[in-house]
Amino acid sequence: MQDIISVSQLTRYIKKLFSYDSILSNVSVIGEISNFKLHSSGHMYFTLKDEYSVIRCVMFRSQNQMLKFKPKDGLKVIVRGYVSIYEQGGSYQLYPEYMEPAGMGNLYLAFEQLKQQLEKEGLFRPGLKKKIPYLPRSIAVVTSPTGAVIRDIINVLFRRFPNAVLKLYPVQVQGEDAARQIARALDFINCHNAADVIIIARGGGSLEELWPFNEEIVARSIYKSRIPVISAVGHETDFSIADFVADLRAPTPSAAAELVIPEKEVLVKTIMDLRLRLKKALANMVQCERLRLEQLMKSPSMRHPLDKVNQKKLDLENYKRSIAEAVRRKVEKEKSTLSVLCGKLDVLSPLTVLARGYSITMKEGNIIKSVKQVHNGDELDIVFTDGKIRCLAEGEAE
Amino acid sequence: MELNLSYEEAVKQLEEIVQLLEKGDIPLEKSLELFQKGVALSAYCTKKLDETEKKILKMIDENSEYREEPLSLEDE
Numbered sequence: 001m002q003d004i005i006s007v008s009q010l011t012r013y014i015k016k017l018f019s020y021d022s023i024l025s026n027v028s029v030i031g032e033i034s035n036f037k038l039h040s041s042g043h044m045y046f047t048l049k050d051e052y053s054v055i056r057c058v059m060f061r062s063q064n065q066m067l068k069f070k071p072k073d074g075l076k077v078i079v080r081g082y083v084s085i086y087e088q089g090g091s092y093q094l095y096p097e098y099m100e101p102a103g104m105g106n107l108y109l110a111f112e113q114l115k116q117q118l119e120k121e122g123l124f125r126p127g128l129k130k131k132i133p134y135l136p137r138s139i140a141v142v143t144s145p146t147g148a149v150i151r152d153i154i155n156v157l158f159r160r161f162p163n164a165v166l167k168l169y170p171v172q173v174q175g176e177d178a179a180r181q182i183a184r185a186l187d188f189i190n191c192h193n194a195a196d197v198i199i200i201a202r203g204g205g206s207l208e209e210l211w212p213f214n215e216e217i218v219a220r221s222i223y224k225s226r227i228p229v230i231s232a233v234g235h236e237t238d239f240s241i242a243d244f245v246a247d248l249r250a251p252t253p254s255a256a257a258e259l260v261i262p263e264k265e266v267l268v269k270t271i272m273d274l275r276l277r278l279k280k281a282l283a284n285m286v287q288c289e290r291l292r293l294e295q296l297m298k299s300p301s302m303r304h305p306l307d308k309v310n311q312k313k314l315d316l317e318n319y320k321r322s323i324a325e326a327v328r329r330k331v332e333k334e335k336s337t338l339s340v341l342c343g344k345l346d347v348l349s350p351l352t353v354l355a356r357g358y359s360i361t362m363k364e365g366n367i368i369k370s371v372k373q374v375h376n377g378d379e380l381d382i383v384f385t386d387g388k389i390r391c392l393a394e395g396e397a398e
Numbered sequence: 399m400e401l402n403l404s405y406e407e408a409v410k411q412l413e414e415i416v417q418l419l420e421k422g423d424i425p426l427e428k429s430l431e432l433f434q435k436g437v438a439l440s441a442y443c444t445k446k447l448d449e450t451e452k453k454i455l456k457m458i459d460e461n462s463e464y465r466e467e468p469l470s471l472e473d474e
Contacts, residue, residue, distance in 0.1 A: 138450075165452070285419065
């Protein structure tokens with residue numbers, strides 16, 4: 001009978017066999033991720049599968065930290081690692097040391113994933129874009145102090161605006177530390193309020209070389225920046241995450257220098273033109289007023305201002321004369337009427353009749369015109385030309 | 399005249415004044431007032447354009463302390 005061994009001994013034996021196998025100790029496998037779990041320890045647990053089989057995988061934190069993209073269910077990946085035994089579980093597992101998306105580039109996927117995530121968070125919202133100041137008093141440039149980019153920017157900038165103020169924050173624009181440096185530069189410039197606008201720039205390069213500008217830390221610093229940020233990364237056809245978050249994307253670094261400040265010469269000319277138009281407009285206006293004044297001075301009433309007054313005076317004189325004439329005529333007429341009436345009055349006056357010897361008989365103040373008015377015993381007054389006497393009537397008319 | 403305007407705002411105001419005066423349907427006294435304001439604005443704009451002095455600086459970040467020095471690219 002063979003030696004009896006324990007479960008652990010058997011498991012360890014199998015594990016040893018696996019580790020001696022040249023294929024199992026270093027194998028590349030293609031498959032689709034499922035049941036993906038990121039444990040709080042930082043290790044990744046998932047299975048790789050194809051139509052027929054599955055294999056459990058563990059990717060340790062120390063290895064998965066290097067990943068640019070985020071593994072997830074359904075993603076087809078190529079992993080390289082070793083197969084070993086998980087002794088406590090009695091199962092074999094694949095331990096990937098490296099993983100990349102199958103079919104598309106590693107970085108490309110990482111780019112798409114971060115882009116999607118930040119877009120979902122709203123970092124690219126058009127409403128967030130800050131206005132680039134029209135005439136920045138100082139311009140910060142975050143780029144490499146060596147190479148063509150900073151020289152191009154300086155050339156374009158000072159050609160457009162000879163008295164501009166440029167402040168370079170030198171950073172590495174590729175390599176491991178570049179993203180951290182760029183993010184720090186943005187924070188630093190904001191913290192010290194060192195410029196009115198920031199350009200982050202890099203010349204053209206491969207996706208790997210441009211990678212720092214696709215890193216989350218850079219995107220978040222741009223998002224946080226109170227100072228407007230212009231991104232100018234690579235060539236016109238290269239798009240970086242930084243471009244999406246930035247307030248303005250310039251197709252190239254030189255273009256950024258053109259976008260950041262207007263041409264001073266044009267501005268000066270604009271102001272001069274406006275000043276000229278201003279003067280001309282006022283001169284025109286004064287000229288117009290002068291013409292109008294001259295026109296007014298030429299009018300008859302301005303040339304002979306007393307004509308009207310004299311005319312009125314004359315009219316007044318005429319009116320006066322007519323009124324006097326009318327009054328005089330009226331008085332005359334009244335006078336002659338009066339004398340006629342006076343003559344008539346004379347003829348009719350009872351006094352004249354009395355003077356001729358007639359008398360008037362009155363009873364109780366009324367003139368007696370008939371004997372029938374007189375009764376026996378009536379007191380009558382008889383008026384003569386020189387006075388009156390009272391009489392008593394005796395008898396009556398028959 | 400003390401102005402607290404951005405260059406952009408000042409130019410905009412100046413343009414508006416010029417257009418108003420060019421239309422010419424405002425009383426002369428008001429136009430004189432506008433003209434004076436326009437002259438002041440144009441002077442202000444010119445001043446704004448010449449406000450800065452050409453500088454090419456390097457920002458130095460020493461433990462978050464801010465410092466500037468002239469940039470000489472030849473040294474790099």
